[in-house]
Amino acid sequence: MNSFAGQHILSVNQFDREAVEKVFSVADQMLPYASRKKRTTVLEGAILGNLFFEPSTRTRVSFGTAFNLLGGHVRETTGISNSALAKGESLYDTARVLSGYSDVIAMRHPDTGSVAEFAAGSRVPVINGGDGANEHPTQALLDLYTIAKERASLGLTIDDLHIAMIGDLRFGRTVHSLATMLSLFNNVKFTLISPKDLSMPSKVCDTISNAGHELIITEKIEGSVEADICYQTRIQEERFASQELANQFRGKFRLNQQIYTKHFKSQTVIMHPLPRDSRAEANELDNDLNMHPNLAIFRQTDNGVLVRMALFALTLDVAEKVQHYIKPVYWYTKNK
Amino acid sequence: MNSFAGQHILSVNQFDREAVEKVFSVADQMLPYASRKKRTTVLEGAILGNLFFEPSTRTRVSFGTAFNLLGGHVRETTGISNSALAKGESLYDTARVLSGYSDVIAMRHPDTGSVAEFAAGSRVPVINGGDGANEHPTQALLDLYTIAKERASLGLTIDDLHIAMIGDLRFGRTVHSLATMLSLFNNVKFTLISPKDLSMPSKVCDTISNAGHELIITEKIEGSVEADICYQTRIQEERFASQELANQFRGKFRLNQQIYTKHFKSQTVIMHPLPRDSRAEANELDNDLNMHPNLAIFRQTDNGVLVRMALFALTLDVAEKVQHYIKPVYWYTKNK
Amino acid sequence: MNSFAGQHILSVNQFDREAVEKVFSVADQMLPYASRKKRTTVLEGAILGNLFFEPSTRTRVSFGTAFNLLGGHVRETTGISNSALAKGESLYDTARVLSGYSDVIAMRHPDTGSVAEFAAGSRVPVINGGDGANEHPTQALLDLYTIAKERASLGLTIDDLHIAMIGDLRFGRTVHSLATMLSLFNNVKFTLISPKDLSMPSKVCDTISNAGHELIITEKIEGSVEADICYQTRIQEERFASQELANQFRGKFRLNQQIYTKHFKSQTVIMHPLPRDSRAEANELDNDLNMHPNLAIFRQTDNGVLVRMALFALTLDVAEKVQHYIKPVYWYTKNK
Known part of the structure; x- marks a missing residue:
C-alpha cells in the first residue's frame, strides 16, 4: 500500500509495516483536534456515508x-430490516x-465479505467497520496504535513486545487481526492463554510463527507474568455445547485487582476490545481496576477517533493539508 | 449554582432563583438566532452527543x-435494544x-437515576433529557420560561402568579418539576385540580407550602377562574385499576372553547407539556382552541429551543461569546 | 407556480411546464457542487427537518x-412506532x-394525504418525499430530469419523445406521476405495456390523451422497438389473487441483454425507479446490463441529488445566491 x-x-x-506506521504518524497529528486545542476545517463540505447495516453504537x-x-x-x-437490501437489492x-451521496463511506454489515462486495460497486473509498466474523481493521489499528503509544510512554517501540492474549481466542476477530498486524513487527512474543476449545486458529498461529515470533500456547494465566500487554477478551459461554462445559471456564480468565497483582508485573498494560460485561x-x-493507571481500555476508544481521523485524511488525501485550515476553539474543553 | x-x-x-434567571437571560439573547434574524458560529466544530436511549422525537x-x-x-x-448497555455494559x-466522542451530551434513558450515574463517568457536561419518571429539568425550565414570557407580555413577572394545574398530578413529572421551580419565586398561588387518586404527591405540596405559597387542592375545575395559567395534563387512564374507575374521570378535565370560556378569565394562558392526544x-x-391567542402550547416548544441553546451556551461557557461570531442569514425565513 | x-x-x-423547466435549470447549476468541483455555503446555518415516518434509505x-x-x-x-403520532398526536x-425546529422539511409518511395535512400546520416549506400510494413528486422530477439530460446528450428535448412504460402500471405511483408530468410537453408517444390486470389507471390515460399525446396500450413488449426510453417497473406478484395468476406474468417483462437487443433500438435508454430485485x-x-452505457438507473439516483438541491434552493429562495458563496474543495474527488 x-x-x-x-x-x-x-x-x-492490506497493511505492511510502512503503511501501519504512516497511519500512526497521521494519527499522532490528529491529537490537537481531538483534544480540542484547535480545530480544522479541511473537510468542510465533505460528506461521510456512515452505513451501519449492523448496529454498533460506539464504532458508528x-x-x-x-x-x-x-x-x-x-x-x-x-439497521437493515427496512432497507432495500432486505428486499433483494444487490450490494x-x-x-x-449510496456512493453517489457521499465522499467516503464507513460501513458495517453482518455478512462476511459484504463490505468488500459493496466496495467493488462504490465510486468512493470504503472503510470496513466490521463485516461479521471476518474483518474489523480499524479495531486492529486502534489496538495496535494504543500498544505503540503505551510503549512510547516508556521509551519503547512495538518491537520486542511481549503480549498475552487471554480468553476466547477462537471466535474473537479482534485478537486474530491484532496478532496478524503485530506479526509485521520484530521479535514479538505471544503468550496465548485460552481453553483448548477456544484456542487461536492455526492460520493465525502460522502467521505468527512464519514471521519468526515466539509463540507460547497455554491454558494457564500463570505464564504471562512478564507480559507488557494483557489483552483480555470475553469467554463467550453461549458458544459451548452445554452450560456444564462452559462452567468449567467460568472465572478462570477473570481479571481483577487481586489477580492482576498476583500474575502480572507492575508495568503490564490491560487492554480489552470493549464492550465488557460489568x-x-x-x-x-x-470494575475494581477502573482507576488503575495501567487500564488502557478507555485510551483504546479515544485512540480509535485518532486512527479513524487518520484513515479519512489518508483516503481523502488531505493528511498534509489538515494543518493549513486551522481555527480556534472557543468553548469549555477542560477534560478533553 | x-x-x-x-x-x-x-x-x-440544582437551580436557585438566580440560576434560573441566568438561564432565562441567556435564552432571551438566543431569540435572534432561533428566529433566523442572524446566525452564530460560536460552536462551529463542537460536537453534541445526543443520546436518546429512550425515544422522544421532539426532545431529541x-x-x-x-x-x-x-x-x-x-x-x-x-434506542437501547442494540446497544452495549443491553449486553451488560455499565453506564x-x-x-x-461516549464522552470521548463529544464536547457535551444530552441524554434520555428510561431508568430513574441513570443519567446521573452516566454523568459520574462522563468527561464532558451532561444535560438530563429525561430519566424515566424521575427528572426532566429542561421541560421544567421551558415551561417556566414560557410562563415568564407570557407574563412579561402583560408587564408582569412570575411573582404573584396564580397557576391552576389540572389532570394527572400524581404521575406527571412535568407538574412536579414545574411546581418545585415555581416555589423559588414569591407569592405564587397554586390551584391543584385532580381526582383524589391522582393528586399531587405530598412531597411537592410540602415544597410549595414550606416556601410560603398559597395552595388550594380540589377536584373541581370551577375554582380556577382567576388563574393566570391553566396547565393541563392528560388523565393517564391506563394507570387505573379498572376501566370503570377510569371512566368516572373521562372528560371531567377536558378543555375546549366552551369550557375555557365558562371557567377561566379572558387572559388565562393555556399550557400543556405535549404531546396531546387529539x-x-x-x-x-x-382542537377548537388551536387558533386561540392564549393557547401557548406551541410557544412552549419554541421556547424549548431557546432554553436548550442557553444551557449549551452556559455549560460550554460561550454565553458571552455568542454575539462575537455572527453571520448573516441568506434564505427564506418569513414565518420563523 | x-x-x-x-x-x-x-x-x-402543482407544476406547469415553466415550473418544471425552472427546477431543471437550477438543477443544472447544482452539478459543480454535487460533483465536488467546488462547494457552496449558501445554506450554512440552515436546518433541514428530514422526517421519514416511513423508512426509505435512499430517498432520506x-x-x-x-x-x-x-x-x-x-x-x-x-420510523413512526415510537413517535407521538402513534400515541394520537395530530399531524x-x-x-x-417540528416546523419550529427547522427551516424546511422533507417528509415521507405511509398515509395518502398525510404530507399535505402536515404542511397545513407547518410554518416552513414542506417537500413531499412520498405519502403512501399517493404522490412522490421528487421521484417524478428526477425521472423527468434524467430523460431531459439523456435527450440533451443526443441534441434532443423532451418534446417528440417516445417512452415505453413496462410492468406494473396500475400500482406504481412512479409511472403515474411521470406520465402526468410528461403530458406537459409536446408530442410525446406513450407505449404502455402491462398485463391487463396491471394496466395504467384510466385517469392517467385521460391526462395523456387530453393533452393530445399518442397512447398505445398493449400487453406485448414487441411494439416498443422505436422507444427512446424504456421505463421498467417490477411486477408486484404479491398483489395478485393467487400465485398461479402471478406466475403467468413471471419473466414476461424481464429485461436482460438479449431481450434488450432484440426488442429495442440501440439508442434506447433503460430506466427503473429502483430498488430492483437482483x-x-x-x-x-x-445484472448483465449493468455496464451498458444506456442503463441510466444510477444516473437517475445521481440526478435525484441535483433535483432536490434545486427544490431546496428554490423553496428557500437562494437559487440566485448559491454561486456567491463558493469555496474550494480540498479532498480526493476523482470519481465524483
Missing part, C-alpha cells in the same frame, strides 16, 4: 465524530446508489 | 436543533467511552 | 446529502412543533 488516496480499507492484510459514533473533527458532514444509516446496486456474574474484567 | 461552565444539568433541585430534535443553531455538529444515538463504561375520544385539550 | 419561495412541494399537479439520504451540499445541517427522524400538532428468480432487470 504505497498511497492511500482513493483506496478502500477492507482488511488488515467514533467514525462520525472523527469525520466531524475534520470539519465534514455525516449522513447515517442504521452492487446499493453501493452504486455485571457481577460476568467474571470478565472487574 | 454559581457557574454553569463544565457542570452537569441533572435536576431542577429540539436539543439537536439548539446545538446546530449555535453552529455545532450533532452525533445521535436512538460508567458507556459514559467513559383523537375525538381523548377528551383532553380540544 | 410563479414563485417557489416559501411554497410546499406536495404534488406533481438523498435529501440529506442535497441539503449538506448547500451547506446546511440535517436533523433526522426515522397538525406534529407540524406546528435475485435470480426476480426476472426483472438483469
Whole structure:
C-alpha cells in the first residue's frame, strides 16, 4: 500500500509495516483536534456515508465524530430490516446508489465479505467497520496504535513486545487481526492463554510463527507474568455445547485487582476490545481496576477517533493539508 | 449554582432563583438566532452527543436543533435494544467511552437515576433529557420560561402568579418539576385540580407550602377562574385499576372553547407539556382552541429551543461569546 | 407556480411546464457542487427537518446529502412506532412543533394525504418525499430530469419523445406521476405495456390523451422497438389473487441483454425507479446490463441529488445566491 488516496480499507492484510506506521504518524497529528486545542476545517463540505447495516453504537459514533473533527458532514444509516437490501437489492446496486451521496463511506454489515462486495460497486473509498466474523481493521489499528503509544510512554517501540492474549481466542476477530498486524513487527512474543476449545486458529498461529515470533500456547494465566500487554477478551459461554462445559471456564480468565497483582508485573498494560460485561456474574474484567493507571481500555476508544481521523485524511488525501485550515476553539474543553 | 461552565444539568433541585434567571437571560439573547434574524458560529466544530436511549422525537430534535443553531455538529444515538448497555455494559463504561466522542451530551434513558450515574463517568457536561419518571429539568425550565414570557407580555413577572394545574398530578413529572421551580419565586398561588387518586404527591405540596405559597387542592375545575395559567395534563387512564374507575374521570378535565370560556378569565394562558392526544375520544385539550391567542402550547416548544441553546451556551461557557461570531442569514425565513 | 419561495412541494399537479423547466435549470447549476468541483455555503446555518415516518434509505439520504451540499445541517427522524403520532398526536400538532425546529422539511409518511395535512400546520416549506400510494413528486422530477439530460446528450428535448412504460402500471405511483408530468410537453408517444390486470389507471390515460399525446396500450413488449426510453417497473406478484395468476406474468417483462437487443433500438435508454430485485428468480432487470452505457438507473439516483438541491434552493429562495458563496474543495474527488 504505497498511497492511500482513493483506496478502500477492507482488511488488515492490506497493511505492511510502512503503511501501519504512516497511519500512526497521521494519527499522532490528529491529537490537537481531538483534544480540542484547535480545530480544522479541511473537510468542510465533505460528506461521510456512515452505513451501519449492523448496529454498533460506539464504532458508528467514533467514525462520525472523527469525520466531524475534520470539519465534514455525516449522513447515517442504521439497521437493515427496512432497507432495500432486505428486499433483494444487490450490494452492487446499493453501493452504486449510496456512493453517489457521499465522499467516503464507513460501513458495517453482518455478512462476511459484504463490505468488500459493496466496495467493488462504490465510486468512493470504503472503510470496513466490521463485516461479521471476518474483518474489523480499524479495531486492529486502534489496538495496535494504543500498544505503540503505551510503549512510547516508556521509551519503547512495538518491537520486542511481549503480549498475552487471554480468553476466547477462537471466535474473537479482534485478537486474530491484532496478532496478524503485530506479526509485521520484530521479535514479538505471544503468550496465548485460552481453553483448548477456544484456542487461536492455526492460520493465525502460522502467521505468527512464519514471521519468526515466539509463540507460547497455554491454558494457564500463570505464564504471562512478564507480559507488557494483557489483552483480555470475553469467554463467550453461549458458544459451548452445554452450560456444564462452559462452567468449567467460568472465572478462570477473570481479571481483577487481586489477580492482576498476583500474575502480572507492575508495568503490564490491560487492554480489552470493549464492550465488557460489568455485571457481577460476568467474571470478565472487574470494575475494581477502573482507576488503575495501567487500564488502557478507555485510551483504546479515544485512540480509535485518532486512527479513524487518520484513515479519512489518508483516503481523502488531505493528511498534509489538515494543518493549513486551522481555527480556534472557543468553548469549555477542560477534560478533553 | 454559581457557574454553569463544565457542570452537569441533572435536576431542577440544582437551580436557585438566580440560576434560573441566568438561564432565562441567556435564552432571551438566543431569540435572534432561533428566529433566523442572524446566525452564530460560536460552536462551529463542537460536537453534541445526543443520546436518546429512550425515544422522544421532539426532545431529541429540539436539543439537536439548539446545538446546530449555535453552529455545532450533532452525533445521535436512538434506542437501547442494540446497544452495549443491553449486553451488560455499565453506564460508567458507556459514559467513559461516549464522552470521548463529544464536547457535551444530552441524554434520555428510561431508568430513574441513570443519567446521573452516566454523568459520574462522563468527561464532558451532561444535560438530563429525561430519566424515566424521575427528572426532566429542561421541560421544567421551558415551561417556566414560557410562563415568564407570557407574563412579561402583560408587564408582569412570575411573582404573584396564580397557576391552576389540572389532570394527572400524581404521575406527571412535568407538574412536579414545574411546581418545585415555581416555589423559588414569591407569592405564587397554586390551584391543584385532580381526582383524589391522582393528586399531587405530598412531597411537592410540602415544597410549595414550606416556601410560603398559597395552595388550594380540589377536584373541581370551577375554582380556577382567576388563574393566570391553566396547565393541563392528560388523565393517564391506563394507570387505573379498572376501566370503570377510569371512566368516572373521562372528560371531567377536558378543555375546549366552551369550557375555557365558562371557567377561566379572558387572559388565562393555556399550557400543556405535549404531546396531546387529539383523537375525538381523548377528551383532553380540544382542537377548537388551536387558533386561540392564549393557547401557548406551541410557544412552549419554541421556547424549548431557546432554553436548550442557553444551557449549551452556559455549560460550554460561550454565553458571552455568542454575539462575537455572527453571520448573516441568506434564505427564506418569513414565518420563523 | 410563479414563485417557489416559501411554497410546499406536495404534488406533481402543482407544476406547469415553466415550473418544471425552472427546477431543471437550477438543477443544472447544482452539478459543480454535487460533483465536488467546488462547494457552496449558501445554506450554512440552515436546518433541514428530514422526517421519514416511513423508512426509505435512499430517498432520506438523498435529501440529506442535497441539503449538506448547500451547506446546511440535517436533523433526522426515522420510523413512526415510537413517535407521538402513534400515541394520537395530530399531524397538525406534529407540524406546528417540528416546523419550529427547522427551516424546511422533507417528509415521507405511509398515509395518502398525510404530507399535505402536515404542511397545513407547518410554518416552513414542506417537500413531499412520498405519502403512501399517493404522490412522490421528487421521484417524478428526477425521472423527468434524467430523460431531459439523456435527450440533451443526443441534441434532443423532451418534446417528440417516445417512452415505453413496462410492468406494473396500475400500482406504481412512479409511472403515474411521470406520465402526468410528461403530458406537459409536446408530442410525446406513450407505449404502455402491462398485463391487463396491471394496466395504467384510466385517469392517467385521460391526462395523456387530453393533452393530445399518442397512447398505445398493449400487453406485448414487441411494439416498443422505436422507444427512446424504456421505463421498467417490477411486477408486484404479491398483489395478485393467487400465485398461479402471478406466475403467468413471471419473466414476461424481464429485461436482460438479449431481450434488450432484440426488442429495442440501440439508442434506447433503460430506466427503473429502483430498488430492483437482483435475485435470480426476480426476472426483472438483469445484472448483465449493468455496464451498458444506456442503463441510466444510477444516473437517475445521481440526478435525484441535483433535483432536490434545486427544490431546496428554490423553496428557500437562494437559487440566485448559491454561486456567491463558493469555496474550494480540498479532498480526493476523482470519481465524483
